[in-house]
Amino acid sequence: MDHAALEAHIPRLRRYARALVGDAVRADDLVQDTLERALRKFSLWRRGSDLRAWLFTLMHNIYINQRRAERPNVPWDETHDTPVRGRQEDQLVLRDLHTALEALPPEFREVVLLVGLEEFSYAEAARVLGIPPGTVMSRLSRGRERLRRMLEGDPPTPLRRVK
Known part of the structure; x- marks a missing residue:
């Protein structure tokens, strides 16, 4: 096993986890759980395939399992530290963006973060989330619009369930 290759992905895993859970401590726990599972299951990774996508898939699955076990909609506690540039306006923009991301349904938030923050391609995000690329594109478009x-102050429109 190449530990250096695994370690090279830790900063991106931390960034994605922090954006996903909104809390530095929980994000670090999620990264640790991901790395622990990656080390235990490393024999399942196919050499030559994208290690980053495999790690993000592991993280996504762990996050989903943890979210199912928790009570839904745990509110963000503003006492947690958030990375902020020096100006108050920037802090307000980040707070509003974080609040808006938290308000997104999880299926939209995951796609927006993978494609927008982590710069995954649609195909990579589809593999990580286990959904078709067309669904990624649809969720990304709808998530960005919401x-x-x-952020413009309009209330979000409720989702319609189509069966």
């Missing part, structure tokens, strides 16, 4: 509306 974020834009929330």
Whole structure:
């Protein structure tokens, strides 16, 4: 096993986990759980395939399992530290963006973070989330539109369930 290759992905895993859970301590726990599972299951990784995508898939699955075990909609506690540039306006923008991301349904938030923050391609995000690329594109479009509306002060439109 090449530990250096695994370690090279830790900063991106931490960033994605922090954006996903909204809390530095929980994010570090999620990264640790991901790395622990990666080390235990490393024999399942196919040499020559994308290690980053495999790690993000592991993290996504762990996050989903943890979310199912927790009570839904745990509110973000503003006492947690958030990375902020020096100006108050920037802090307000980050707070609003974080609040808007938290308000997104999880299926939209995951796609927005993978494609927008982690720069995954649609195909990579689809593999990580286990959904078709068309679904990634749809969720990304709808997620970005909902974020834009929330950041402009418009209330989000409720989701319709189509069966």
